[in-house]
Amino acid sequence: MPELPEAETIRRQLEEEVVGARLQRLTIHVGRVAREQGSEAELRALTEGRSIEGVGRRGKAVLLFLDGRQPVTLIIRLGMTGLVRLVDRREPQDKATAATLELNDGRDLRFLDQRQFGSLTARPGHDPDAMPEFSHYGPEPFSEEFDLEYLKSALARRTAKLGVVLMDQQFVAGIGKIYSDEILFQAGLRPGRSAKSLTGPMRERLWRAIREVLAKGIERHGSSARDETFRDIRGVPGRFQECFYVYQRTGEPCRVCGTPIRRTPLPGGRGMHWCPTCQK
DNA sequence: AGTTGGACCTGACTGC
DNA sequence: TGCAGTCAGGTCCAAC
Numbered sequence: 001m002p003e004l005p006e007a008e009t010i011r012r013q014l015e016e017e018v019v020g021a022r023l024q025r026l027t028i029h030v031g032r033v034a035r036e037q038g039s040e041a042e043l044r045a046l047t048e049g050r051s052i053e054g055v056g057r058r059g060k061a062v063l064l065f066l067d068g069r070q071p072v073t074l075i076i077r078l079g080m081t082g083l084v085r086l087v088d089r090r091e092p093q094d095k096a097t098a099a100t101l102e103l104n105d106g107r108d109l110r111f112l113d114q115r116q117f118g119s120l121t122a123r124p125g126h127d128p129d130a131m132p133e134f135s136h137y138g139p140e141p142f143s144e145e146f147d148l149e150y151l152k153s154a155l156a157r158r159t160a161k162l163g164v165v166l167m168d169q170q171f172v173a174g175i176g177k178i179y180s181d182e183i184l185f186q187a188g189l190r191p192g193r194s195a196k197s198l199t200g201p202m203r204e205r206l207w208r209a210i211r212e213v214l215a216k217g218i219e220r221h222g223s224s225a226r227d228e229t230f231r232d233i234r235g236v237p238g239r240f241q242e243c244f245y246v247y248q249r250t251g252e253p254c255r256v257c258g259t260p261i262r263r264t265p266l267p268g269g270r271g272m273h274w275c276p277t278c279q280k
Numbered sequence: 281a282g283t284t285g286g287a288c289c290t291g292a293c294t295g296c
Numbered sequence: 297t298g299c300a301g302t303c304a305g306g307t308c309c310a311a312c
Contacts, residue, residue, distance in 0.1 A: 001304085001305060001306070032288095060306075077307085079305090079306055080304075080305055080307095081291090082306095114291070115291080115304090116290080157281090158283095159282075159283080160283060169307085177304090177305060177306090229291095267283075268283095268305090271304090
């Protein structure tokens with residue numbers, strides 16, 4: 001699942017490769033990909049002919065900053081299975097290709113999306129916080145705003161389970177199933193514990209784990225385990241799955257204490273993985 | 281308002 | 297071998 005580390009991997013690579021290139025033509029192959037925009041024609045009208053000034057990220061979304069008298073941002077939401085590939089135009093098209101962005105240098109930026117949960121949307125301006133997609137988003141985990149004081153006040157009113165709150169983009173942006181499981185293991189906290197039950201030292205462990213686990217995920221270019229199909233823009237898989245302590249390790253011995261890893265359904269239907277001995 | 285469950289989507293996997 | 301059923305989870309929406 002593309003979460004913050006996968007989106008940041010794509011952002012960094014695109015920043016090196018496509019800044020300065022012009023987006024000549026945008027072709028939609030799967031209509032659903034433009035559903036947030038309303039119409040494919042509007043998406044094309046807002047983006048075609050503009051140059052890419054920069055590449056950003058908000059939570060799990062990759063942002064292409066396009067130039068013009070009235071600048072535009074193309075929001076790439078990866079959903080569950082979204083991939084961005086940068087290829088020579090002569091490269092054969094994968095059947096999962098949902099949209100093609102033709103650049104003026106002979107390359108294609110292709111958006112692949114097996115399960116069609118992803119989307120492309122163009123919004124005016126370059127400030128993500130002014131866009132409806134992100135209006136409810138909490139702070140970025142690596143921002144100054146995301147400090148212990150914020151954590152304390154944001155958790156105080158939450159009766160929901162930690163595993164749920166960590167994945168709530170309103171609490172902090174960018175965390176999904178994989179990294180919430182791994183973060184809670186590193187913090188030594190059970191995903192089923194209520195968010196507001198944390199003591200000061202526990203909050204500090206959680207804060208540190210959020211930053212460390214996400215940073216390690218970025219460093220390893222994201223997770224590409226089992227059915228996680230993540231690849232970077234050149235088609236290379238990430239390596240964070242080699243660092244998994246609990247995610248998708250149900251029944252396997254904990255790497256720290258040997259206790260079999262448990263899997264418990266979370267409100268919302270997702271399963272959380274955790275070690276009954278290491279996590280309290 | 282915060283929390284919860286269902287819907288969307290399709291490839292991979294399980295069981296008979 | 298085949299086919300129905302289940303699972304995976306990011307995000308939105310309706311209902312408590």
